Amino acid sequence: MEIIIEVKHLCKIYNSKVTAVNNVNLLIEKGKFYAIMGHSGSGKTTLLNLLGLLDDPTSGEILIDGKQSLKLNGEQKRVLSLL
Numbered sequence: 793m794e795i796i797i798e799v800k801h802l803c804k805i806y807n808s809k810v811t812a813v814n815n816v817n818l819l820i821e822k823g824k825f826y827a828i829m830g831h832s833g834s835g836k837t838t839l840l841n842l843l844g845l846l847d848d849p850t851s852g853e854i855l856i857d858g859k860q861s862l863k864l865n866g867e868q869k870r871v872l873s874l875l
Contacts, residue, residue, distance in 0.1 A: 793821055794821060794822040794823075795819050795820065795821055795822075796820055796821065796822045796856065796857060797818070797819070797820035797843060797854065797855070797856055798818070798819055798820075798854070798855040799816055799817060799818040799819075799843070799852070799853075799854050799855075800817055800852055800853050800854075800855075801815055801816075801817065801851065801852040801853070802815070802816040802817070802818075802839075802842060802849050802851075802852035802853070802854065803815060803816075803849060803850045803851045803852050804835075804838050804842060804847070804849050804850050805850045812835045812838040813835045813838050813839050813842065813849070814835075815852075816839065816852070828840065842854060845861055845864075845869040845870075848861075848862065849862075
């Protein structure tokens with residue numbers, strides 16, 4: 793089992809009012825397929841934007857290949873998002 797993305801206590805809050813993602817923990821293994829399902833407004837797109845490094849979390853961390861996403865510069869994020 794090779795973990796390529798690890799998410800720990802991920803949260804995203806917009807405008808200090810709207811909690812789109814709240815305390816998500818997730819392990820994504822190499823070579824597996826995943827589906828993200830939920831009701832409209834449940835945070836699916838926000839989660840995918842966070843995992844794709846298109847947005848930064850309010851709190852928590854995302855590790856891609858063991859590297860913390862918040863410590864990466866723009867070019868490093870672009871390269872990792874292509875993996």
